[in-house]
Amino acid sequence: MRILVTNDDGIMAPGLLALRRALMELGDVTVVAPTTPQSAVGHAITLTDPVRVHRVSLGDGTVGWAVEGSPADCVKMALYELMPERPDLVASGINLGANVGINVLYSGTVAAAIEAAFIGLPAMSVSIEPAETVDFDGAARIARRLIDQTIARDPSRPALLNVNVPDLSKGPPKGVKVVPQSLKGWRESWERRTHPRGGTYYWMVGEMRTEEEGAETDVAALADRYVTVTPLRFDLTDHGRLDDVRGWGLRLD
Ligand code: MN
Numbered sequence: 228m229r230i231l232v233t234n235d236d237g238i239m240a241p242g243l244l245a246l247r248r249a250l251m252e253l254g255d256v257t258v259v260a261p262t263t264p265q266s267a268v269g270h271a272i273t274l275t276d277p278v279r280v281h282r283v284s285l286g287d288g289t290v291g292w293a294v295e296g297s298p299a300d301c302v303k304m305a306l307y308e309l310m311p312e313r314p315d316l317v318a319s320g321i322n323l324g325a326n327v328g329i330n331v332l333y334s335g336t337v338a339a340a341i342e343a344a345f346i347g348l349p350a351m352s353v354s355i356e357p358a359e360t361v362d363f364d365g366a367a368r369i370a371r372r373l374i375d376q377t378i379a380r381d382p383s384r385p386a387l388l389n390v391n392v393p394d395l396s397k398g399p400p401k402g403v404k405v406v407p408q409s410l411k412g413w414r415e416s417w418e419r420r421t422h423p424r425g426g427t428y429y430w431m432v433g434e435m436r437t438e439e440e441g442a443e444t445d446v447a448a449l450a451d452r453y454v455t456v457t458p459l460r461f462d463l464t465d466h467g468r469l470d471d472v473r474g475w476g477l478r479l480d
Contacts, residue, residue, distance in 0.1 A: 228254030228378070231314040231343070233301045234322060235335030237264040238283060238293040242321030242363045246353065247289070249367035250318060253374065257314070258291030259305040261298060261335075266324070270338040271297045280304060298339035306346065316378060317343035320353030321366045325391045327354075327445040327455065328411040330435060337389055341461045344387035349377060355392040356449065362395035369454055373403070389457045391449050404453040409444035411436040 230250050234243045238260040250256050262281065279295040292309050294301045302317060319339040326334040336352045343350035351374060355366040369392055377386055389408070393400050416433040439447035445455040 228316065229310070229312060229314040230254055230256045231302070231305050231310065231317045232256055232258050233260050233298060233305070233317065233319050233339045235261065235265045235268065235298045235319070235339065236323055237261050238285070238291060240264075240323065242323055242355070242361075242366070244285060244287060245363035245367040246318055246321050246370060247285070247291075248287075249364070249371040250374070253371065254315070257305065257310055258285065258289070259294060259301045259309055260291065261301055262293040262295045265297050265335045266322075267333045268297050268335045268338070269333055270299050270341065271335075272299050272303070273297060278304065280309070298335040299342040302339050302342040306343075314348065316374065317348050317350040318353065318370065318374065319343075319351070320355075320370065320390075321363050321392075322352070322354035323357060323361060325354050325356050325435075325449055326352065326389060327391050327449055328409040328435060329413070331389060331408050331457075331459070337459070340387060340389070341459065344385065344459075344461060347385055349382075349385035349387075351377065351386075351388045351390055353390045353392065356394040358394040358396045360396050365395040366392040369400075373454075373456065387459045387461070389445075389455075389459050391445060391455045393449055393452045393454070397452070400454045401452050402454070403456060404443070404448040405456045405458070406443050406445050406448045408457050408459070409439055409442065409446035411439060411444075411446050 273296040281293045283293045322336040340350035340352040353370040413433040418430040
């Protein structure tokens with residue numbers, strides 16, 4: 228099996244190496260990841276600049292490709308230029324920081340998986356909650372186990388799965404739950420400061436809302452220490468509203 232591993236935390240991120248190590252047991256792994264951290268760039272692609280690519284040592288005796296671009300750029304570059312053959316699976320992560328709730332929309336980690344799904348490949352994004360000591364290898368083993376089960380499924384319906392792992396330093400997760408994405412967003416908050424030459428600037432200091440009342444969602448299940456699995460789709464059309472909006476009789480005159 229050929230596997231592409233990418234991320235949004237950059238080619239030097241420990242989560243990337245952990246994922247590569249765990250997935251090497253399943254087949255040939257190619258690493259193509261952004262040169263610099265690209266968290267929260269979403270599905271950005273590079274249009275007005277050249278996309279430079281460097282062959283780099285990953286520090287563990289293996290090599291990968293560093294792409295001066297976004298996670299979506301990395302997947303395009305890997306599939307259309309760098310990999311001699313199409314991969315059988317694309318895995319993105321292990322991201323430092325959960326990608327649940329509305330963060331799924333901001334996430335470059337998830338966008339890389341979606342980019343793979345665009346072209347019909349099974350894809351999985353994997354993220355872990357932040358902690359003082361982050362067990363990336365533990366999260367990667369969980370990812371590997373889930374990938375094992377995913378690839379055994381109907382290949383005519385490639386899955387796009389967003390996986391989140393709770394902080395493993397608090398003990399093993401309670402299990403795995405397949406849950407919908409929460410619509411919880413950020414508790415928006417900005418710190419306003421003045422720079423030395425008198426201008427104003429801001430830091431985003433808001434926090435992700437982690438409380439969820441009664442609903443079975445990724446936010447709630449992760450807070451309850453389950454590994455969460457959310458099947459995603461990238462069709463943004465609100466099909467249920469098509470007929471409603473057609474009924475408005477929109478006109479140009
Ligand atoms: Mn990230």
